Amino acid sequence: MSAFSNMTEEILSAILRGIDEAIHVVDTNGITIFYNEVAARHDGLEIPEVLGKPLLSVFPSLNRQSSTLLKVIETKKPLYNENQSFVNLHGKQIDTVNTTLPIWVDGELIGAVEIAKDYSRIKELSERLVEAQKNFKRKSGKMIKQQALYSFKDMLTKNPQFKRVKNEAEKLAKSDSPMLVYGESGTGKELFVQSIHNASHRANKPFIAQNCAAIPENLLESILFGTSKGSYTGAVDRPGLFELANGGTLFLDELNSMPIDLQAKLLRVLEDGAVRRVGSPNVVSVDVRIISAMNEYPAQAMEQKQLRTDLFYRLNVLAFELIPLRQRKEDILYLAGVFIDQFNKKLKQAISGMDDRVRGTFLHHSWPGNIRELKHTIEYMMNVCEGTTLSCLDLPVMMKQSIEKASGHRMEGKSFFLREQLNRFEKGLIEEAMAVTGGNIQKAASMLDIPRQTLQYKLKKMRT
Numbered sequence: 001m002s003a004f005s006n007m008t009e010e011i012l013s014a015i016l017r018g019i020d021e022a023i024h025v026v027d028t029n030g031i032t033i034f035y036n037e038v039a040a041r042h043d044g045l046e047i048p049e050v051l052g053k054p055l056l057s058v059f060p061s062l063n064r065q066s067s068t069l070l071k072v073i074e075t076k077k078p079l080y081n082e083n084q085s086f087v088n089l090h091g092k093q094i095d096t097v098n099t100t101l102p103i104w105v106d107g108e109l110i111g112a113v114e115i116a117k118d119y120s121r122i123k124e125l126s127e128r129l130v131e132a133q134k135n136f137k138r139k140s141g142k143m144i145k146q147q148a149l150y151s152f153k154d155m156l157t158k159n160p161q162f163k164r165v166k167n168e169a170e171k172l173a174k175s176d177s178p179m180l181v182y183g184e185s186g187t188g189k190e191l192f193v194q195s196i197h198n199a200s201h202r203a204n205k206p207f208i209a210q211n212c213a214a215i216p217e218n219l220l221e222s223i224l225f226g227t228s229k230g231s232y233t234g235a236v237d238r239p240g241l242f243e244l245a246n247g248g249t250l251f252l253d254e255l256n257s258m259p260i261d262l263q264a265k266l267l268r269v270l271e272d273g274a275v276r277r278v279g280s281p282n283v284v285s286v287d288v289r290i291i292s293a294m295n296e297y298p299a300q301a302m303e304q305k306q307l308r309t310d311l312f313y314r315l316n317v318l319a320f321e322l323i324p325l326r327q328r329k330e331d332i333l334y335l336a337g338v339f340i341d342q343f344n345k346k347l348k349q350a351i352s353g354m355d356d357r358v359r360g361t362f363l364h365h366s367w368p369g370n371i372r373e374l375k376h377t378i379e380y381m382m383n384v385c386e387g388t389t390l391s392c393l394d395l396p397v398m399m400k401q402s403i404e405k406a407s408g409h410r411m412e413g414k415s416f417f418l419r420e421q422l423n424r425f426e427k428g429l430i431e432e433a434m435a436v437t438g439g440n441i442q443k444a445a446s447m448l449d450i451p452r453q454t455l456q457y458k459l460k461k462m463r464t
Helices: 002-018 037-043 068-075 120-134 160-172 189-198 217-225 260-272 298-303 309-315 329-347 356-364 370-384 397-407 418-436 441-448 452-463
Strands: 022-027 032-035 079-087 093-105 108-118 179-183 207-211 249-253 289-294 318-322
Touching: 022 037, 022 068, 037 093, 068 079, 068 093, 068 108, 160 189, 160 318, 179 189, 179 309, 189 207, 189 249, 189 289, 189 318, 217 260, 260 309, 298 309, 329 356, 329 370, 418 441, 418 452, 441 452
Parallel strands: 179 289, 179 318, 207 249, 249 289
Antiparallel strands: 022 032, 022 108, 079 093, 093 108
């Protein structure tokens, strides 16, 4: 039984060491009893510097209130996605997002385990971005607008409904009221928002875009509202995006990904026209037009508790829905032609268009990725096309598979395309030569009268 127990412990330890997450375990006295290599890399330490040592001696900037591990030991309650900022034994600043759980054995608390994600690098890059935006000035010291590259003339369509949306947005662009844009991913929401900014009286003022997804709550808060020196370890006085966008437009993409608590603070800014930097008692007045975007219907987001109802009604003063490409059938081939022209110039190609099979395929495809998917599909096809017309042979593999699955049969069927038949004939010759020579590449290459390197390349291509 003892041997089995030791084996189980060794297996568990090997699993924990192999997991690609930072794992730190302490006993009830705050002594580290397990610490894996990922955690050591995150914290800028060596495992022997931590293992068997009191937590606070290794991380002297922490205390019993700020340490997530010690807090869980004291409260006996788990913590999820808790931010922690500290300085390690060598004076290095570390920022993590931790999930920390109490460890119970037979009803007795024996310690706590922490799974930490390092976002020091994300934070550093984000702060560089904010700093770059802060310094984006003319020599005279006046802020100039960030790149809002697109205008309504860039929003090409033949769809009557989408034309009406464009016309209405162009008229309402002059307003300072908040605006909400929703539509599926790839429908062109940022292009639409940039067009609104460039049609407004704020066109010569800053345009700043921030995606609210995939950034920890505390970091997103400091990016949006700025920081005050001393608000956390290493914090400096820095304006947030609201201050940097003063006089212009702040575009908040994927608003439904913003934490609910932060949405309340955003609502306060919309109501008061003022922001308070993180850690500061002072407020700063700002004149910013807020345009938000979502990739799902607001009603659904509110039902799933991803969007505050009061914030929705404050932002929904002016609202626009960008309809998906599958509902704009007349735009599919029209935009495909536009993209072919664009990539002809970019790739120095001379593709004349698409054959009838591709046109039919495009019209029947559901385009879940919308205009972005269409553009990337055209780009891929033009890179692999060896003729002057795009054919079904040039379609991306995933799109072929999707179409084949929907139709229940392979797209190729009986083909009279010369290139396809030549490829099949070549493959048959190579397979026969390899069989005759017993897999000897040098002899097979000699039989086929081609260089050995060429045969190796073709074999590799056949296997992928």
